[in-house]
Amino acid sequence: xxxxxxxxxxxxxxxxxxxxxxxxxxxxxxxxxxxxxxxxxxxxxxxxxxxxxxxxxxxxxxxxxxxxxxxxxxxxxxxxxxxxxxxxxxxxxxxxxxxxxxxxxxxxxxxxxxxxxxxxxxxxxxxxxxxxxxxxxxxxxxxxxxxxxxxxxxxxxxxxxxxxxxxxxxxxxxxxxxxxxxxxxxxxxxxxxxxxxxxxxxxxxxxxxxxxxxxxxxxxxxxxxxxx
Numbered sequence: 010x011x012x013x014x015x016x017x018x019x020x021x022x023x024x025x026x027x028x029x030x031x032x033x034x035x036x037x038x039x040x041x042x043x044x045x046x047x048x049x050x051x052x053x054x055x056x057x058x059x060x061x062x063x064x065x066x067x068x069x070x071x072x073x074x075x076x077x078x079x080x081x082x083x084x085x086x087x088x089x090x091x092x093x094x095x096x097x098x099x100x101x102x103x104x105x106x107x108x109x110x111x112x113x114x115x116x117x118x119x120x121x122x123x124x125x126x127x128x129x130x131x132x133x134x135x136x137x138x139x140x141x142x143x144x145x146x147x148x149x150x151x152x153x154x155x156x157x158x159x160x161x162x163x164x165x166x167x168x169x170x171x172x173x174x175x176x177x178x179x180x181x182x183x184x185x186x187x188x189x190x191x192x193x194x195x196x197x198x199x200x201x202x203x204x205x206x207x208x209x210x211x212x213x214x215x216x217x218x219x220x221x222x223x224x225x226x227x228x229x230x231x232x233x234x235x236x237x
Contacts, residue, residue, distance in 0.1 A: 013040070013087035015110045017103070019096040019122025023199035025056055029122050033057045040086035043078055045093045045102065066090065071102045075109055082115055089120075096124045100144040100169055125197055126167045129226035132204070133165075133192040136231055140165040148174070156185045159229070166229040175225045176216060182229070183209035190230040196223035206236075 016035050021027040036042060036059045043066035044050035050063055066074050082088055092101040110117055130137050141164045146152050159166055170178050175193070182191060186209070193205040193212065205212055205219065230236075 011085050012115055013082040013085050014116045014118055015082060015107070016087065016089040016118050016120055017097050017107070018089045018091050018120040019124065020050075020053060020091050020094060022094040022123045022125050022128070022197055023202075025053060027123050027198060028053065028057070029120070032120050032122060033059070035089050035120055036061055038087070039089045041081065042089045042091060043074070043106075044091045049093045050091060061089075066102065066106075068102045071105060075106050078106060079109055079113060079115070082110070083113060094123070094125075096122065099124060099126070123198070125169070125194075125224070125226050128197055129192075129194045129228055130165070130167060132194070133228040134206075134236075135165050135190075135192060135228055136234065137165065140167055142167045145169045145171075146178070156181055160185050161232075163232050165231050168227040168229070170225045170227055172222055172224070175221060175227075178227060179209055179212050179216065182227075183213055186229070189232070190234060190236050192228040192230075194226040194228070195220075197226065199223070 016039060018032050018035055020032065036054060036057065039061060041062040041064055042050060043064050045067040047063040047065055054061065064074070066078070078088055090097050090103050090106065095101070097103045098107060107117060126142055130140060141162055143159070143166060146155050146168060182189065190207070191209060191212065196202045201220065201223070205215070
């Protein structure tokens with residue numbers, strides 16, 4: 010019996026037109042798609058006239074669903090793993106599935122596409138030759154410790170933050186690294202996409218006039234970087 014394949018497929022982070030032709034082809038070829046939210050992925054499939062079976066595979070269900078996905082692949086079916094937006098396993102579920110697939114000698118194929126961190130870096134204007142991706146900082150325990158560690162980080166730093174903590178994060182950056190220039194990207198590729206640039210104190214002053222909604226990528230300049 011021939012073993013199926015596991016495809017790790019990037020999806021748009023906002024603008025659905027950013028889906029790649031190759032991703033569409035894979036969606037039509039595989040037997041099923043493992044996704045964070047079937048409602049989100051079904052909209053993407055509908056735009057491309059695809060009716061492939063969807064199964065829920067998110068942070069809550071990952072542990073329980075891994076065996077199910079692996080058994081189907083080992084029986085000869087192929088699966089595409091997607092997240093709601095962007096590249097799977099990057100601050101998203103799927104790493105354990107990939108590791109188990111490797112253990113079972115299942116072929117893993119990446120289908121590249123959108124990634125919020127890389128897109129944000131590319132338009133930030135900050136040094137990109139070397140950077141640290143931290144994703145989401147701990148919400149409570151360990152958050153202050155992590156911020157103290159980042160204070161001495163010499164490279165460009167990339168963070169993700171939610172609408173619920175973006176103001177808190179900017180206040181923390183103003184406390185821990187007030188001299189570091191930051192770039193905040195909001196709602197990348199979406200209708201109300203915008204970018205804020207400045208020192209933490211400057212952004213805090215302007216914050217009351219900003220729309221605090223959506224998803225955020227925060228880029229922190231290296232130590233000593235001068236915008237001039």
